[in-house]
Amino acid sequence: MTWEDSFQIITASLGAVGGSAIIILGLSSWLGKVWANKILEQDKFKYSQELESLRISSKNFHDSLSLTNATYFETKKAYAEKRVYAITEVWREFVEFRENYPSAIIWLDIFVKDEYSNFANDSRFASFKEKTDLAIINAIIPSKLDILRPFMDDITYQLFSMYTGTVARLCFYLNKCCDGNVPEYDWREDDGVVRILRTGLSEVEYHQFQTEKWSIQILLNFLQLRISNHLKNIATGADLAKEAMGHSLAFSKEVTAICQDETIKKANKVLSK
Template sequence: MTWADTFQIITAALGAVGGSALIIFGLSSWLGKVWANRILEQDKFKYSQELESLRSATQNFHSSLSLTNATYFETKKAFAEKRVQAISEVWKRFIEFRDKSPSEIIWLDILVQEEYGEFSSNPKFNGFEKGTELGAICDIIPKELDILRPFMDDITYQLFGTYTATVARLCFYLNKCCSGNTPEYDWRNDDGVIRILSAGLPEEEYQQFQNEKWSVQILLNFLQFRISNHLKSIATGADLAKEAMEHAIEFSKVITAIRDDETLKKANKALHRTSR
């Protein structure tokens, strides 16, 4: 065998091996692409399912929130209508009580504390004791305000209670004078009056009452003014409007949080990657 023959055999062998290598490389590349596509399709299907599940859950939650929101406003509307009726009834009861209150207590302004003994010694005041006795006051104090309590705010209830309790305590004080047990202190310093007003008025207003030594008429007019103004304020629904606005803001925040949910954003990104 010559060198030429040997060279031809080696060249043929290398050529055969080289062809096989090319075939193997081609098959490997094709199989790699096939499996890669299968994996990508599987991932795409997986993330699509997860995304659809998240979207469904989000939509259900969004629908529930919308229903809750609608129910809230419908309930508030019904409550507002009931409260307007309650306000009208409260003012009616207040006027009735004010008009039935014994006018005799105004004489605590006409006379000074040193003259309060006149209520028991002067025949002109003989009818005052009966008009200010405990039974007479109990008969005119409204008994059914608690029925309206669910539709009244606490300030209304407090102001009304302060007014009726003040009138009752002034009657009690005057009645003691009429019965001959005249207190040695002015009605403004009566423990009952102090307790009622200090609990029913802000500290600043109570101090103003004491420092300026309000008369009975000024005090009762002030309390009536406070009740009237407060009822006007809540009748406009300003507080309910504020509450509704705060609710709407919180509802908006919840919806925004759902839309910005990190899990949903990640699923969207993964789906986007697999679709390339």
């Protein structure tokens, strides 16, 4: 069979089925579109279901976050009111203690260490022993601090304890002198005083106290100023405002994360087609 014969047979065959081929191609195209639309509809239904489920979950989570957020701020408001009361009570307790502690401890500055034996030998100072007795000091030390502590910050509690502890230790030191047991060291070097001051003074402050030989009055005034300034700072609520701002930022990030969820974005893209 020649090439010309083969060509004629192929041409004749194509001519015989030409109309059918066009119909087949048309049907294939139509069926393809039908199935594509059907698959797209199935995808849309699937993603619409998933999207609705995600939206419900997101709404529930958002509502839960909103409730938590509202509860947080209501709690903080109540806490702030309690703190204002606590600050007032702390300062009242401080003033009462300051007015009642034995002023006799000032004589530790009026006398030099070599003269401390006068507290036991001079009858004019006979009352100092009773005034600095442990029972007397224990009676004037504030007792409400532990009740107020949940509404105070740790620094307030630390400063107050340092002030009262220093006064109590100085009374103990003076009482020993009144007994005739004058320590071999200056009150600034007393282990109890040093240990108490170390709990609240910075290294620079403590070094200044030692090198400048602060008097008792200067030391107590310094501690009083620290307490007063600190109470003023926390009374403004700056620390609570900072904490609330951090909470708000965290809440905002959680809500944004919900809105930017990749599954939700993908579902919305399919449904928009």
